[in-house]
Amino acid sequence: MDRHSNPYTPGAGAKPPVLVGRDAELEDFRVAFERLGSGQFARSFVLDGLRGVGKTVLLNEADVLARERGWISSGVVECNEDDELPLLMARLSHRALRRLSMTRRVSGAVKRALGVLRAFTFAMDEAGSWRFNIDVEAVVGVADSGDPEADIVELLAEVGAASAQHGSGAAFFLDEMQFLGKRSLALLAAAMHGISQQNAPVLLLGAGLPQLPLMLKKAKPYTERLFEYRTVQGLPRASAATALTVPAQRLGASFDQAALELILDHSQGYPHFLQQWGETIWKEAESPTITLRDARVAEELVNDELDRRFFRDRYEKATEAEAIYMAAMADLGDGPRASSEIATHMGMRQKDLSVRRAGLIEKGLIYNPIGTQLDFTVPQFAPYLRRVHPFDPKQQPTRGRPRTSSPRARASKNV
Ligand SMILES: Nc1ncnc2c1ncn2[C@@H]1O[C@H](COP(=O)(O)OP(=O)(O)OP(=O)(O)O)[C@@H](O)[C@H]1O
Ligand SMILES: [Mg+2]
Numbered sequence: 001m002d003r004h005s006n007p008y009t010p011g012a013g014a015k016p017p018v019l020v021g022r023d024a025e026l027e028d029f030r031v032a033f034e035r036l037g038s039g040q041f042a043r044s045f046v047l048d049g050l051r052g053v054g055k056t057v058l059l060n061e062a063d064v065l066a067r068e069r070g071w072i073s074s075g076v077v078e079c080n081e082d083d084e085l086p087l088l089m090a091r092l093s094h095r096a097l098r099r100l101s102m103t104r105r106v107s108g109a110v111k112r113a114l115g116v117l118r119a120f121t122f123a124m125d126e127a128g129s130w131r132f133n134i135d136v137e138a139v140v141g142v143a144d145s146g147d148p149e150a151d152i153v154e155l156l157a158e159v160g161a162a163s164a165q166h167g168s169g170a171a172f173f174l175d176e177m178q179f180l181g182k183r184s185l186a187l188l189a190a191a192m193h194g195i196s197q198q199n200a201p202v203l204l205l206g207a208g209l210p211q212l213p214l215m216l217k218k219a220k221p222y223t224e225r226l227f228e229y230r231t232v233q234g235l236p237r238a239s240a241a242t243a244l245t246v247p248a249q250r251l252g253a254s255f256d257q258a259a260l261e262l263i264l265d266h267s268q269g270y271p272h273f274l275q276q277w278g279e280t281i282w283k284e285a286e287s288p289t290i291t292l293r294d295a296r297v298a299e300e301l302v303n304d305e306l307d308r309r310f311f312r313d314r315y316e317k318a319t320e321a322e323a324i325y326m327a328a329m330a331d332l333g334d335g336p337r338a339s340s341e342i343a344t345h346m347g348m349r350q351k352d353l354s355v356r357r358a359g360l361i362e363k364g365l366i367y368n369p370i371g372t373q374l375d376f377t378v379p380q381f382a383p384y385l386r387r388v389h390p391f392d393p394k395q396q397p398t399r400g401r402p403r404t405s406s407p408r409a410r411a412s413k414n415v
Contacts, residue, residue, distance in 0.1 A: 001285050007247035008278030010309070013056035013076075016275060017247035021239035022058060025230055029062045029205070032228075033069045036201055037168030044192055044204035046177070048212045049232030051378045052272030052310065055207040058232060059173045062205050070167035071203075072100045078175045085184035086124040089152050089191070092172045093117050093159045094132050100166060113162035115139035120155045124148065148187055153194035160195070160202040169201025177208035178215060178364055185219035193226055207232075209377045211367040234269035234379070243274050253288040259295040266299065270379045272310060277302050311384040317363050321397035323389060325356045326365065329374065330382040331391035336373040347393060 007017040025047075032042040045062075049055050059076045066073045074092040094117060101110050119138040121130055123146050138144070143154035156170070163170040180188070188204075195202050206212075210231070216223040235243060241264060245255055255263075263281070267273035281290055281298040318326060328346045329337055339357060343350040357374070360366045365381075366374050376382060 001253065001282050001288065003283060005251055006279055006282045007251060008275045008282060010272060010275035010279050010305070013060060014275075015057060015060065016054075016243065016271065017250075018243055019057065019061060020243040021235045022054070022061070022232075025058060025232070026061060026065065028228065028230070029065050030069075032203060033066055033071055033168065033171070036203055037069060037071065039199070039201075041196075041199070042203065043196070043226065043228045045206065045230060046212060046216065046227040047205070047207040047230050047232050048210050049207075050210060050234075050270075051314070052270055053232050053234060053379070054271045055232050056175055057271075059175055059205055059207050063171070063173055066171040066203075071169055071171045072096050072163035072167055073171045074173055075099075076173040076175050079177055079179045081179045083180065083184070085180065085187045085191075086120075086148050086152065087130060088174065088180075088184075089155060090117060090121055090124070090130060090132065092174070093120075093155055094134070096159055096163065096170050096172070100163060107162070107165055109162040109165045111136050112139060113158040116142045116144075116155055116158040119144035120151055123151060149190045149194070152187065152191040153198075156191065156195050156202050157198055157200045160200040164201045169203065172202065172204045174204065174206040175208075176364075177206045178212045179208075180215075182215070182219050185216055189216060189220035189223045189226060193220075193222065196226070209364050209367060210369065211361065211377075214368070235271060235274070236269060237264055240264055240267065240269040240274055243271065244278055247278065248282075248290070253282075253285075253290065255290045256292060258292040259290050262292060262295045262299075266302070268379065273302075273306065273379070276305055276310070280305060306380075307384065307388075311378065311381065311388075314365060314378050314381070315385070315388065318360060318365060319356075319397070322356045322360050322363075322365075324391075324395055324397060325353060325360065326376075326381075327385055327389040327391040327395075329366070329376075330385035330389075334382045336369050336375040339372050339374055342374065345391075345393075 009016050036042040047055050047058060063073050063075060074096040077088065077092055079088060097110060097114055097117065114134050114136040116139045118134045118136060119140065120143040121132055122138060123144040143151040145151055159170045192204055213229050241260055244263060248254060263277045267277055280302045281294055284298050285294040329342050332341060332345055340350055343353055364377055367377050369375050
């Protein structure tokens with residue numbers, strides 16, 4: 001069919017043609033913006049979920065909701081592995097204030113908040129390596145004590161106050177939060193705790209991989225009460241069907257039931273897989289009625305696309321020793337596995353594998369669903385690994401040599 005009209009969106013954070021199955025979350029965000037905007041209490045949100053399930057898309061939607069309700073938004077900012085919280089907070093504040101000063105006449109409150117941000121950057125960035133373009137004099141005595149927790153609270157309160165003068169408040173969006181270290185997460189929790197006690201109109205919406213709630217809890221036990229947690233799940237079968245069929249219907253195309261069933265079985269309701277299926281089958285189908293034959297032809301192409309665009313970058317993030325560990329995990333089958341079982345399967349002691357395990361968790365490739373169980377953060381990763389890296393109990397890592405020389409793998413920071 002015509003490639004120009006292809007409605008599907010298999011890309012990171014790409015707005016889907018129909019956002020299915022997220023009404024409850026969007027309603028929760030709406031209520032929080034409205035409550036906090038009118039001076040009532042509302043908690044900040046933390047979303048968690050597997051790769052490709054739709055977390056970034058939800059943050060982007062929440063950003064739209066916030067702006068529709070007069071909130072000043074930072075837009076979504078992604079955390080990277082070595083990011084320190086003060087820099088991220090400065091970045092979020094700068095983006096929100098810049099948007100505020102671009103869209104409206106710059107008021108005294110905005111100038112003051114920019115001045116406070118400048119003072120904050122002086123206090124936090126002794127090396128002078130941060131690059132923020134702020135052409136306002138630093139305000140002395142606010143957010144410049146050098147104590148990150150107190151200074152972040154003061155900075156956010158200033159940004160909130162400036163935003164409230166022009167609308168409802170300031171909304172901050174942080175993606176890939178699992179890349180923050182324990183210190184940064186503890187600082188973030190303490191800062192949001194401080195802000196909520198002041199009832200300042202500042203709402204944080206954060207997202208990350210499934211280990212994020214536990215990471216926050218380990219950083220500060222009270223985060224359980226501080227944040228509203230939402231796990232973003234794959235779509236139930238009926239919603240997954242809607243995600244595929246409605247965009248097609250709008251363009252006069254349809255799926256035969258058998259074709260639809262095959263796609264739903266294959267994609268297991270994971271939004272990224274559904275979009276990939278949609279995109280590929282749209283390209284391949286010859287008539288507007290998509291048949292089982294089209295689905296069978298598309299299957300191999302979808303697998304290729306997913307291998308190249310979804311799985312491979314993540315696999316290449318692992319060192320050779322970590323890849324062997326993952327191959328052993330995948331060899332045991334799909335679903336969570338106890339770390340003791342993986343060690344036995346490899347014929348090694350658990351403690352000799354702890355570095356690999358920790359490395360994979362840090363890179364966001366595996367996580368602990370419960371206790372000592374381990375699972376992949378990437379859906380359908382086990383079958384992929386069995387294809388590209390069959391487990392060989394005799395395989396040993398080659399000491400000191402990187403497993404891959406692909407520049408793409410080395411350049412990509414996020415998995
Ligand atoms: N509710 C939804 N309905 C249909 N498609 C969706 C939905 N949510 C997300 N998608 C699609 O799924 C894909 C993945 O979305 P997104 O990038 O937001 O996932 P993610 O959870 O942030 O993944 P990652 O952890 O890899 O960053 C995109 O192609 C997007 O268009
Ligand atoms: Mg994302």
